[in-house]
């Protein structure tokens with residue numbers, strides 16, 4: 001689908017259901033606060049619910065639960081948003097994949113949907129398939145011009161590398177907002193906020209989490225892969241690397257610590273989720289961006305950022 | 318993986334559909350062009366080869382694939398799907414083949430490693446990722462960066478959030494009902510039982526590496542830290 005068509009399909013309501021990711025709450029809570037705060041600045045209210053749990057799809061693709069078990073679990077979570085009449089915004093490539101794939105699977109097969117609803121009826125819920133499910137990139141890109149106008153702390157003078165992750169662009173090559181091979185939407189967004197791009201060759205390679213490889217083949221597959229990516233990334237000398245998935249964030253952030261600990265290098269690139277970056281540019285309180293929860297320090301990044309801001313103030317009088 | 322020659326199976330996709338919960342179609346359309354393998358991160362680092370797996374399946378060597386170590390090396394990055402001229406969603410096939418492998422008694426150890434931290438947390442807290450930091454090295458870094466004790470609860474409080482994300486009682490009872498009624502809980506128990514009983518299929522885990530590498534300069538001690546934290 002062409003980008004224009006996806007953008008036309010993307011509807012940004014003034015209230016959206018924020019689907020909270022597990023890693024984004026229990027490891028990197030800044031994702032939720034950043035998103036909530038900057039969307040509020042743009043006049044959009046993100047609504048959360050204590051009834052929403054882990055999406056549930058993760059357990060399927062790691063083979064610890066059958067799709068017949070997780071399909072109703074995913075449908076239940078979507079139903080929570082449907083009951084409020086809200087579209088869903090996801091901050092995680094995984095949540096987005098599982099919610100979207102499973103809802104398509106059910107919508108395309110009425111008998112499956114019926115069986116799921118038999119189970120849901122026993123807990124007083126129903127999956128309708130009435131609301132849209134969006135990846136954060138879709139909504140944020142749609143708001144690009146509004147974001148540009150609302151920048152209060154320009155990112156100019158800062159260099160960013162991008163990492164799109166696998167599951168949005170690759171897995172949805174027919175329906176995603178951008179091309180899986182040479183995407184530019186994140187770069188355009190960064191430039192709209194005044195930032196510069198640090199290009200590197202391994203941009204489109206996986207972070208190395210590999211869904212389960214970080215657990216079952218950490219030493220032979222996951223870590224060597226991440227190291228290869230990091231070495232390539234570091235050569236571009238970015239001030240930070242921008243991601244759109246908390247799993248990518250966790251992998252790139254934490255594996256740097258691990259490699260440093262083992263004496264396999266000196267890795268210190270801060271990893272920032274796109275919602276934290278937009279929050280930073282739109283003037284969200286730095287404490288609320290949640291950099292404190294990251295393993296790789298933002299000290300140098302913030303010092304450079306502050307000095308660039310101070311210079312800009314002098315220039316602008 | 319060594320390939321044995323058999324005839325190209327007619328009506329393969331139809332046969333295959335049952336094995337994969339009808340989630341994977343179109344393997345029959347594979348051109349054997351090898352684009353998938355060319356960009357595959359797992360193929361770069363191991364003997365894994367998605368094109369060869371498809372060929373093997375098409376040759377009727379389904380058991381060989383299902384019992385193979387390679388089946389557990391896929392990153393699920395979907396890079397193969399992105400480049401495939403036939404739009405074959407191969408990682409979906411891998412996931413479904415892994416279920417078929419479990420049914421034949423393979424792969425239980427891999428699944429157990431994933432189940433223990435994530436599925437347990439899902440059933441007990443509603444979230445698959447726990448708030449407790451298992452890696453003490455990361456905890457130390459967070460403590461240093463944030464000027465706290467390094468616990469996420471403390472960082473959350475500093476940000477004006479409650480120490481833990483709240484999941485309602487209703488949600489907990491609902492997901493447990495679904496898990497119990499659909500056989501999810503039974504599968505968890507089966508994984509525990511199976512792996513405790515037979516340790517047949519072991520080709521090395523991070524824990525083994527710790528043992529091997531142990532020496533005067535214990536480079537891999539951080540994994541042990543993780544283990545300790547998990548136990549405590």
Ligand code: SF4
Pocket residue numbers: 346347348349350351352353354367368371397400401402403404405407
């Ligand atoms: S890229 Fe597609 S068509 Fe080519 S070998 Fe791989 S699966 Fe077959």
Ligand code: SF4
Pocket residue numbers: 353356357358359360367390391392393394395396397398407408
């Ligand atoms: S999804 Fe699996 S088979 Fe496909 S490119 Fe990624 S690692 Fe290779």
